[in-house]
Amino acid sequence: MNPYGYFDDEAREYVITRPDTPLPWINYLGAEDFFGIISNCAGGYSFYRDARMRRLTRYRYNSVPLDSNGRLLYIRDGETCWNPSWRPTRTDLDSYECRHGMGYTRIAGQKNSVSVSSTFFVPLGQTCEVWDLRIANMSAHTKTIQLYGFVEWCLWDAMDDASNFQRNYSTGQVEVEPQVIYHVTEYRERRNHFAYFASSVPTSGFDTDRNAFVGLYDGYNRPRAVAQGHCSGSIAHGWHPVGAHQIDITLEPGQEKRLHFLLGYAENPDDRKFAAGEVRPGQQAINKAPFELVRAALADSASIDRAFAELKDYWAGLLSIYAVDIDEPHVSRMVNTWNQYQCMVTLNMSRSASYFESGIGRGMGYRDSNQDLLGVVHMQPARARQRLLDLAATQLSDGTCFHQYQPLTKKGNSEVGGGFNDDPLWLPLAVYAYIAETGDTEILAASCAYADKPDSGSTLLDHLELSMDYTLRNLGPHALPLIGHADWNDCLNLNCFSTTPGESFQCAGDIGGSNAESVMIAGLFCMACDKMSGIYDAIGRRVAAVIVLASRDRMRQAVRDGGWDGDWFLRAYDAYGHKIGSASCDEGQIFIESQGWGVLGGVGLEDGQARKALDSVNERLATPNGIILQQPAYSKYHVELGEVTSYPPGYKENAGIFTHNNTWIQCAEALLGNGDRAYEYYLAICPSKKEEQIDTYRCEPYVYSQMTAGPDSPTPGEAKNAFLTGTAAWSFVAIAQYILGVTPTLEGLRIDPCIPRDWKGYRVTRKFRGKTYVIDVANPNGVSRGVKKLVVDGRAIDGTLIPLGEGGETVNVACELG
Numbered sequence: 110m111n112p113y114g115y116f117d118d119e120a121r122e123y124v125i126t127r128p129d130t131p132l133p134w135i136n137y138l139g140a141e142d143f144f145g146i147i148s149n150c151a152g153g154y155s156f157y158r159d160a161r162m163r164r165l166t167r168y169r170y171n172s173v174p175l176d177s178n179g180r181l182l183y184i185r186d187g188e189t190c191w192n193p194s195w196r197p198t199r200t201d202l203d204s205y206e207c208r209h210g211m212g213y214t215r216i217a218g219q220k221n222s223v224s225v226s227s228t229f230f231v232p233l234g235q236t237c238e239v240w241d242l243r244i245a246n247m248s249a250h251t252k253t254i255q256l257y258g259f260v261e262w263c264l265w266d267a268m269d270d271a272s273n274f275q276r277n278y279s280t281g282q283v284e285v286e287p288q289v290i291y292h293v294t295e296y297r298e299r300r301n302h303f304a305y306f307a308s309s310v311p312t313s314g315f316d317t318d319r320n321a322f323v324g325l326y327d328g329y330n331r332p333r334a335v336a337q338g339h340c341s342g343s344i345a346h347g348w349h350p351v352g353a354h355q356i357d358i359t360l361e362p363g364q365e366k367r368l369h370f371l372l373g374y375a376e377n378p379d380d381r382k383f384a385a386g387e388v389r390p391g392q393q394a395i396n397k398a399p400f401e402l403v404r405a406a407l408a409d410s411a412s413i414d415r416a417f418a419e420l421k422d423y424w425a426g427l428l429s430i431y432a433v434d435i436d437e438p439h440v441s442r443m444v445n446t447w448n449q450y451q452c453m454v455t456l457n458m459s460r461s462a463s464y465f466e467s468g469i470g471r472g473m474g475y476r477d478s479n480q481d482l483l484g485v486v487h488m489q490p491a492r493a494r495q496r497l498l499d500l501a502a503t504q505l506s507d508g509t510c511f512h513q514y515q516p517l518t519k520k521g522n523s524e525v526g527g528g529f530n531d532d533p534l535w536l537p538l539a540v541y542a543y544i545a546e547t548g549d550t551e552i553l554a555a556s557c558a559y560a561d562k563p564d565s566g567s568t569l570l571d572h573l574e575l576s577m578d579y580t581l582r583n584l585g586p587h588a589l590p591l592i593g594h595a596d597w598n599d600c601l602n603l604n605c606f607s608t609t610p611g612e613s614f615q616c617a618g619d620i621g622g623s624n625a626e627s628v629m630i631a632g633l634f635c636m637a638c639d640k641m642s643g644i645y646d647a648i649g650r651r652v653a654a655v656i657v658l659a660s661r662d663r664m665r666q667a668v669r670d671g672g673w674d675g676d677w678f679l680r681a682y683d684a685y686g687h688k689i690g691s692a693s694c695d696e697g698q699i700f701i702e703s704q705g706w707g708v709l710g711g712v713g714l715e716d717g718q719a720r721k722a723l724d725s726v727n728e729r730l731a732t733p734n735g736i737i738l739q740q741p742a743y744s745k746y747h748v749e750l751g752e753v754t755s756y757p758p759g760y761k762e763n764a765g766i767f768t769h770n771n772t773w774i775q776c777a778e779a780l781l782g783n784g785d786r787a788y789e790y791y792l793a794i795c796p797s798k799k800e801e802q803i804d805t806y807r808c809e810p811y812v813y814s815q816m817t818a819g820p821d822s823p824t825p826g827e828a829k830n831a832f833l834t835g836t837a838a839w840s841f842v843a844i845a846q847y848i849l850g851v852t853p854t855l856e857g858l859r860i861d862p863c864i865p866r867d868w869k870g871y872r873v874t875r876k877f878r879g880k881t882y883v884i885d886v887a888n889p890n891g892v893s894r895g896v897k898k899l900v901v902d903g904r905a906i907d908g909t910l911i912p913l914g915e916g917g918e919t920v921n922v923a924c925e926l927g
């Protein structure tokens with residue numbers, strides 16, 4: 110079915126069986142501060158906290174051949190040079206296997222009876238990655254081989270590294286000790302951090318100058334040092350510092366040897382940057398103490414095994430908080446493993462570093478990271494709390510928010526600024542999710558200044574109220590929210606009017622005085638009101654709760670009055686007051702976002718409007734590969750609509766299948782009780798289902814991609830932008846809460862499934878507020894929705910809510926639908 114690999118569900122691994130996947134299929138290393146992206150050929154790079162500002166190793170995006178550079182391991186065995194990960198020599202291997210697991214990747218290759226298995230991972234609590242190697246001789250003869258481990262240093266700021274050659278070719282510096290290469294560029298001046306690449310065993314050679322190791326006109330496919338069989342002990346002075354270790358190994362028949370490399374990042378206090386003595390005149394030795402600690406902690410194979418076991422336990426723990434036992438293989442593997450894993454990756458990366466995000470562009474997105482939290486509050490409540498406060502701290506005192514911030518500095522990015530009018534409203538959703546999960550209402554009183562007023566003395570609750578108020582202060586002629594630069598659809602730039610090539614669609618143009626309005630924001634506002642009323646109730650502010658619900662009702666009315674097109678919700682009004690997403694338009698007659706948010710905002714639930722909107726989605730937008738963003742695609746550029754019309758038809762926001770907004774329709778269908786459709790839509794974009802059409806789909810089948818090319822494109826079904834997408838968090842919300850129906854609330858755990866009628870039942874295990882709920886759902890009468898009986902530890906309960914405190918430490922719940 111899939112010629113490239115398969116799921117090993119038991120091991121929670123995706124196994125890639127040949128190296129030439131349709132695109133590099135990547136994984137992430139690292140849990141908190143130190144991260145790497147790693148492809149199935151060990152390509153990729155590593156960084157500390159911030160892929161732009163603290164990049165350790167260099168990667169060539171968009172290179173030929175693909176996936177150039179990474180964690181290079183060369184074997185020289187007689188005249189044969191090869192890589193266990195196949196690239197870059199591309200020497201045919203006798204066997205190859207890559208296993209992407211939870212926070213680690215293991216790549217094993219065999220050639221001429223030598224097998225090399227390399228496990229890459231970041232030990233918890235460390236700022237380094239381990240390359241744990243096992244080298245075995247499977248032949249009947251003694252073998253003497255050479256192993257080379259290699260990295261190419263990036264000079265820290267990845268943007269500068271790729272552009273400022275007039276300076277950088279003169280700054281590169283290293284320091285070398287037996288078994289360790291230190292990268293110390295700019296350490297002599299304003300940096301107090303360095304990188305290291307260390308071998309656990311004695312080496313027989315090293316290089317630190319790229320030209321010496323690779324050869325000026327050679328390539329990574331045949332580096333000169335490996336070809337000639339030895340390193341030359343080069344020291345980099347400027348140009349391109351690298352780290353290369355040569356290890357000569359003799360193996361008896363059947364013998365296996367183990368060794369490891371450490372690739373890491375270390376900082377020194379400013380007053381202890383240097384050690385005594387000089388490496389050479391004008392180069393003071395660095396203080397290596399922080400590295401020595403790491404080396405001591407990870408000195409031998411036993412300590413590496415312990416660190417790896419800890420990582421395994423960490424993931425087993427995280428993935429035990431929500432688990433489902435169900436007879437649907439796609440649901441089972443996505444919910445129990447890969448979807449939650451991807452949620453954690455988005456928590457760490459936001460939209461910064463992937464195979465499609467270069468790490469030098471967008472940092473942490475305000476709307477993105479708020480939504481990402483919906484998928485991780487149950488696994489990482491403490492980090493979620495911190496993230497909420499970091500995000501809120503990038504809000505300005507007028508209510509708008511910096512659209513992005515840099516993870517290292519946590520400062521808003523002033524090039525992009527604010528003015529994306531959906532941004533503020535995602536905060537109430539994320540805060541509600543966090544409080545529902547943890548009960549920590551104290552976070553509301555946490556102090557959190559506005560980005561432009563460090564002494565504002567404001568609390569998180571002030572930020573929430575300001576966010577709601579921002580929307581209400583920025584309404585247009587139809588009493589709908591003004592869109593600003595854009596709403597969730599970053600490419601609907603109704604105030605931009607850009608005719609200058611290369612100009613940012615998001616930021617160009619003067620939004621002051623424009624009346625362009627967004628129906629999507631209106632729906633989002635209504636949901637934010639629901640969340641705010643819950644939050645107010647939780648802190649005993651009933652009057653505020655009532656007021657916010659009144660605002661919600663007014664907004665719902667505004668949508669009914671000015672945001673309904675007859676068969677579906679309008680999308681927006683442009684700066685001239687013309688309708689967007691209306692049957693009266695030539696193109697772009699119906700958009701997905703306002704259908705999802707109209708329904709989730711509770712508009713038209715009673716009178717059939719909501720149902721009608723979703724039926725229109727089904728008729729006009731649904732395809733077997735998911736739901737198209739809008740139809741018909743825009744065939745030409747419209748200056749008044751912006752970037753959405755800049756994409757060729759069928760790609761990205763111009764009628765691509767944007768998986769993120771598909772999840773809102775899944776939720777909306779479930780809200781209206783149509784479990785069959787909710788699940789049909791779930792499966793249509795489910796990555797593991799894409800194995801069936803992998804040569805068309807091309808991206809990783811274990812994580813969501815941002816988009817699949819739509820039917821208007823020449824390449825329908827082709828995915829792009831894998832890994833960093835809000836689809837991860839929202840898919841988890843859709844399946845875990847709306848479909849399987851287990852939802853944390855401020856009052857307790859709600860059990861209200863909405864499933865396909867032919868599902869017989871399943872079991873969800875959910876850890877929540879200190880208890881473990883074991884929830885058996887049975888569907889004897891083949892319905893989608895409706896809890897007929899809810900028995901909690903033997904006691905029948907009315908309704909669908911298990912109040913907090915009900916039941917023992919393990920709460921056994923029997924839920925019968927009917």
Ligand code: BGC
Binds near residue numbers: 761
């Ligand atoms: C992309 C959007 C993205 C935006 C902001 C656009 O080019 O199509 O998906 O949100 O850039 O970075």
Ligand code: NOJ
Binds near residue numbers: 476477598599600762
């Ligand atoms: C990707 C961006 O990260 C996100 O913020 C935006 O909502 C979507 N693209 C849709 O444009």
